[in-house]
Amino acid sequence: MEPELIAPMLAKAADAIPGGEGWLYEPKWDGFRAIVTWASAGEPFLQSRDLKPLGRYFPELVEGLARALPGPAVLDGEIVIMGPRGLDFDALQQRVHPAASRIARLAQETPAAFVAFDLLREGDTPLFDRPLAERRERLERLMAAARPPLYLTPATRDPATAQEWFERFEGAGFDGVIAKRLDGVYQPGRRGWVKVKHLRTADCVVGGFRWNRGEEGRSVGSLLLGLYDDAGVLHFVGHTSSFSAAARRELVERLAPLRTDDEGVGFGQGRTPGAPSRWTGTKDLSWERLRPELVCEVTFDYLQGNRFRHAATFQRWRPDRDPRSCTFDQLEAPVPAELRAVFER
Missing domain, CATH: 2.40.50.140 (Nucleic acid-binding proteins)
Incomplete structure (x- = not known):
């Protein structure tokens, strides 16, 4: 039986990076938003932003995440493909194809990775109502034992560092900055985060x-x-x-x-x-x-x-x-x- 579907928390656009205390800043990834659910007794389930299964398009992730995850968990993050010039969204989009033979070939030629930025469940413990500061701390501990194709997104609490990222991360896969309140809970389907994109x-x-x-x-x-x-x-x-x-x-x-x-x-x-x-x-x-x-x-x-x-x-x-x-x-x-x-x- 497929896991319960979760509407990902979203971000609203802003013209500038919010400053002051109490923010966590992350690079904005250019990939496919996805939630990964793994209960140990079976394959990881990959779900898209619009609540559709993604696993058939990324068989290497289904197999690889089962090995990479140290225990049962529900992770929010981004599916990406890293190329020589940065993240390759074109290669990523080619996966959404009905032919299983083509998907299998591309999984070998351009393997995908999953970059985690939130932890929604750890073992049997739901974390939706826990503050982001706690979820990030738990995520970092969990990811300390992780291995490819599972990766942890960089993050900082320093607005100056976030501004520096924004000025340098123009293209190549980092296309802006996401700002999240450290005391914020996870709100499925709600625009509770802030995104500042490059133009x-x-x-x-x-x-x-x-x-x-x-x-x-x-x-x-x-x-x-x-x-x-x-x-x-x-x-x-x-x-x-x-x-x-x-x-x-x-x-x-x-x-x-x-x-x-x-x-x-x-x-x-x-x-x-x-x-x-x-x-x-x-x-x-x-x-x-x-x-x-x-x-x-x-x-x-x-x-x-x-x-x-x-x-x-x-x-x-x-x-x-x-x-x-x-x-x-x-x-x-x-x-x-x-x-x-x-x-x-």
């Missing part, structure tokens, strides 16, 4: 656009963004649609002189807009091609491989930038020493 910037080439649905010819829906690789090939990396209704109409005039039907211009040799995938289904992905002469600055939160996971936010035009200078180098982020230290323990 990174990039200068991108506008290589195309999509019409605003139902307003074709009168209103632009989104701009299609690109970056050049080392070989000078333009790749589609995402889109931005953060425009007012008036700005959408003004874009029609701005983009008109750049429209072209020449398939040898702009997107073509590299990744292009509208590439089909199982995520897009039957969605209309038709787009209009532009000569790659406009550059705009956007902000974004996460990268998925070499593209923006979510829509970017338009900031301003950059007429001072040569489009050819807009390369993937902007997205490179060093792997924080703390991230390496967790996995090299």
